[in-house]
Amino acid sequence: MAEMVEFELVSPARLLKSEPVEMVVVPGAEGDIGVLPNHSPLICTVRPGVIKVMESGKVTEEIFVAGGFCEVSTERCTVLAEEAIMVADIDAGEARDRLSAAEKAVSEADEDGMGKAEDERRIAEAMVAAAASA
Amino acid sequence: MANLKDLKGRISSVKKTQKITSAMKMVAAAKLRRAQEGAEQARPYAERMNRMLTSIAKSVGDTEGAPKMLAGTGGNRQLYVVCASDRGLCGGFNGSIVRETRRRLRECAANGTEFKIVTVGRKSRDLLRREFNDKIVASFTDIGRRGVEFDEAVEIAAKITEMFEADEFDVCTVIYNKFQSAISQIVTPHQLIPFAVDEAEEAEEDKQTGGARAVFIFEPDEEEILEDLLPRNIATQIFQALLESSASEHGARMTAMDNATRNAGDMIDNLTMTYNRTRQAVITKELIEIISGAEAL
Numbered sequence: 341m342a343e344m345v346e347f348e349l350v351s352p353a354r355l356l357k358s359e360p361v362e363m364v365v366v367p368g369a370e371g372d373i374g375v376l377p378n379h380s381p382l383i384c385t386v387r388p389g390v391i392k393v394m395e396s397g398k399v400t401e402e403i404f405v406a407g408g409f410c411e412v413s414t415e416r417c418t419v420l421a422e423e424a425i426m427v428a429d430i431d432a433g434e435a436r437d438r439l440s441a442a443e444k445a446v447s448e449a450d451e452d453g454m455g456k457a458e459d460e461r462r463i464a465e466a467m468v469a470a471a472a473s474a
Numbered sequence: 475m476a477n478l479k480d481l482k483g484r485i486s487s488v489k490k491t492q493k494i495t496s497a498m499k500m501v502a503a504a505k506l507r508r509a510q511e512g513a514e515q516a517r518p519y520a521e522r523m524n525r526m527l528t529s530i531a532k533s534v535g536d537t538e539g540a541p542k543m544l545a546g547t548g549g550n551r552q553l554y555v556v557c558a559s560d561r562g563l564c565g566g567f568n569g570s571i572v573r574e575t576r577r578r579l580r581e582c583a584a585n586g587t588e589f590k591i592v593t594v595g596r597k598s599r600d601l602l603r604r605e606f607n608d609k610i611v612a613s614f615t616d617i618g619r620r621g622v623e624f625d626e627a628v629e630i631a632a633k634i635t636e637m638f639e640a641d642e643f644d645v646c647t648v649i650y651n652k653f654q655s656a657i658s659q660i661v662t663p664h665q666l667i668p669f670a671v672d673e674a675e676e677a678e679e680d681k682q683t684g685g686a687r688a689v690f691i692f693e694p695d696e697e698e699i700l701e702d703l704l705p706r707n708i709a710t711q712i713f714q715a716l717l718e719s720s721a722s723e724h725g726a727r728m729t730a731m732d733n734a735t736r737n738a739g740d741m742i743d744n745l746t747m748t749y750n751r752t753r754q755a756v757i758t759k760e761l762i763e764i765i766s767g768a769e770a771l
Contacts, residue, residue, distance in 0.1 A: 350522055352624040352713055354515035370693055383526060384693035385702055409703060411526045418522050422624075422706075 343377035347393065348418045349403065356424055357403075363394040364417055366410050373410070375417045382412040386419060388466035390427060390473075402427035404470045406463045423463075432471040439464035478756065481749040485742060492738035498563065499731035506656065506724035512621060513653060513717040520714045523707055528671055530703070533689075534696050541697070542638075543704045546668030549644035552582055552589040553637065555630070555666075555712070557650035557719040558598035560615055564723055565730030567651060567659065568597040574661045575649055579606060590643055594630065594716070611637070618720045627713035634712075635705045638667060646708075650715040651722035657729050659722035664715065666708050 344360035365374045367389030373382070374394075386408045393401035406423035442461040449457040531544055556575050558568045575591075575598075582589040592612045593599040599613045612633055617626050634646060646667040651659040692699055 348518075348522075350519045352516060352519050352627075352710060353512070355518040368693055373693075380691060381689065382691040382693065383530060383699060385699055409523075409526060409699070409706075411522070411529075418526075420519060420522055420526070 345375055345377045345379070346416045348416065349391070349421060349424060350418065351421050351424050361393050362396065365392040365394065366417070366419060367391065367405070368410065375412050378414050379412050379417070381414065384410050386410050386421070388463040390470045391419065402470070404430060404467060427470050427473075430467060430471040432468070435464065435467040435471045439468050478749065478752055481745060481752060485745045485749060488738050488741050488745065492735055492742065495731045495734040495738060499728055499735060502724045502728035502731060506721060506728055508621065509717065509721035509724050510653065513721045516714060516717050520710050523710050527669060527703060527707055529690060530696060530700060531669060531671055534700065541700050541704060543667050544669050544700060547644045550587055551643045551645070552587055553592065553634070553643035553646040554578065554589065555592045555594065555634070555646065555648040556598040556602065557648065557715055558593070558595040559723040560596040560617075562597060563730065564727035567723055567726035568601065570661050571649060571651055572598060572601045575602065576605065579609075592630070592633065618716060622713065622716045622720050624709070624713055627716055628709045630712050631705060631709035634666070634708060648712060648715050650719040653718045653721040653725060656725040659726055664711065666711055669704070669707070
């Protein structure tokens with residue numbers, strides 16, 4: 341068997357996933373990052389998007405995360421996600437509702453609330469995109 | 475000697491109290507199990523967050539541009555976040571946390587350190603209000619009604635961050651009851667700002683890597699990650715504190731109610747004994763009266 345990288349996905353409430361995988365693609369803030377075994381140590385922020393778990397060149401699992409952080413060491417890849425859901429479990433209608441609510445919030449937000457509303461909109465946007473691709 | 479009717483009333487009232495306390499004990503036990511699970515499941519996130527922050531902190535070190543939340547502002551104005559419960563009847567749970575807080579606050583007041591308080595839970599606010607009313611800057615109640623939610627921690631963290639950015643304090647400490655077991659909870663002060671690097675963990679890590687520190691690549695750069703990570707870390711630490719505190723509360727309540735139920739049982743036994751004796755005495759007295767009445771004829 342090929343070398344594996346220990347992939348961990350943790351949300352504030354619990355440890356969601358901890359298993360060895362061949363490769364995992366994390367949506368980093370400045371572009372997707374593919375993590376294979378023996379990756380050099382890296383810490384990056386994660387943008388709202390989809391984490392892909394790959395096996396022999398194929399995507400076996402897709403998990404939507406609403407941003408967070410990622411720590412990679414030679415044998416481990418840990419993603420601290422604020423919100424995580426399997427792409428297959430996303431309700432497209434619900435995601436669209438969330439997006440329209442977020443857009444409304446952005447248009448109504450004052451100076452102080454703007455950043456937060458924008459963040460929410462970005463998350464919802466990514467969620468809709470993820471639902472569409474599934 | 476007390477009369478029979480009063481005794482009967484006492485007995486039934488104690489029995490009712492016992493029913494309530496034993497029901498509360500049951501409820502607390504069920505909630506405790508859930509709270510404990512929650513606290514345990516949340517641990518990995520906090521641990522990893524801590525590990526990540528530790529490695530960034532080491533990399534950034536004491537450089538000039540290090541964020542204030544990490545390096546500290548150099549001042550000594552204190553902010554205390556006191557986590558207690560919304561409701562009473564949980565033994566020494568609120569008392570011990572408030573006692574420790576008072577001790578610290580009085581110390582601060584004695585040596586002229588400025589301090590402010592954020593209370594979490596109705597009890598901590600009520601108990602601290604008498605002495606330090608003007609120092610309480612924010613109060614959060616009804617936290618963790620249906621299990622502690624991360625959003626609640628975020629809300630508290632946002633308030634703290636906002637105050638820190640407005641330069642209202644320099645050091646932030648959260649005081650909470652750490653869950654040890656159902657019978658023992660430990661009052662724990664935990665420093666949030668500036669970030670305290672865990673020495674023990676560092677030593678552990680050194681041992682694992684043989685002293686050689688991994689050099690991390692940062693993307694984007696350290697400062698930007700820290701900017702995101704530090705407030706997030708505060709939320710996480712508070713979340714952890716809330717979870718521990720909620721588990722402790724239910725544990726303390728369960729123990730307190732268990733004791734109360736047992737005491738009520740003892741009391742019922744005693745009262746029943748007195749009741750029976752009194753009844754016997756009354757019967758005897760009546761018999762004597764009847765007999766002596768018959769003899770007199």
